[in-house]
Amino acid sequence: AQSVAQPEDQVNVAEGNPLTVKCTYSVSGNPYLFWYVQYPNRGLQFLLKYITGDNLVKGSYGFEAEFNKSQTSFHLKKPSALVSDSALYFCAVRDIGTGFQKLVFGTGTRLLVSP
């Protein structure tokens, strides 16, 4: 079965600095990978996805993610963090090698951007 690991419970970064939120995955086939963000008392919002093609994917709010097949990683990045980026970030994967493609989420990483 597919799985996702987010090794950091929390990432702290100063405003204006680059940020990285890590994600690794495990699938039997080929992965479809997603990042979602959750603000307090809100549902999840889609940020970006990787299906095929370019390994660098650009998404909403200036975020991007790099797919690395050899390292089975899909880290989320932003060149310059904003205080308003502080939220809970979830990586998710669909294994398109299996019959039913359930979307499986990681445990989440809390991003705290300090002024």
Add this chain to the structure above:
Amino acid sequence: EAEVAQSPRYKITEKSQAVAFWCDPISGHATLYWYRQILGQGPELLVQFQDESVVDDSQLPKDRFSAERLKGVDSTLKIQPAELGDSAMYLCASSLRPTPGEKLFFGSGTQLSVL
């Protein structure tokens, strides 16, 4: 922008009572999902509908949980009887199609507390 509507926003109940949550997906979205998010964890799929049919309910505790989407539009998730371990955020999501690369749109969720 269209949103997924959920109600109630908060629900407090005593164990052994029945509770019900309602979800209205974005108009035209054929696929509807119910997720459970326990504090500190990522969302876990409980049930997925394609129109009015259940596609996956493998993680739904069927002895106490039930879900329906009678006319293929809005949906209700019921718990009877509620247990202390059911305390969680219940998220509804929808997507236009059930294809693997489709992004999900989430509602704000129902926060359930079982006392």
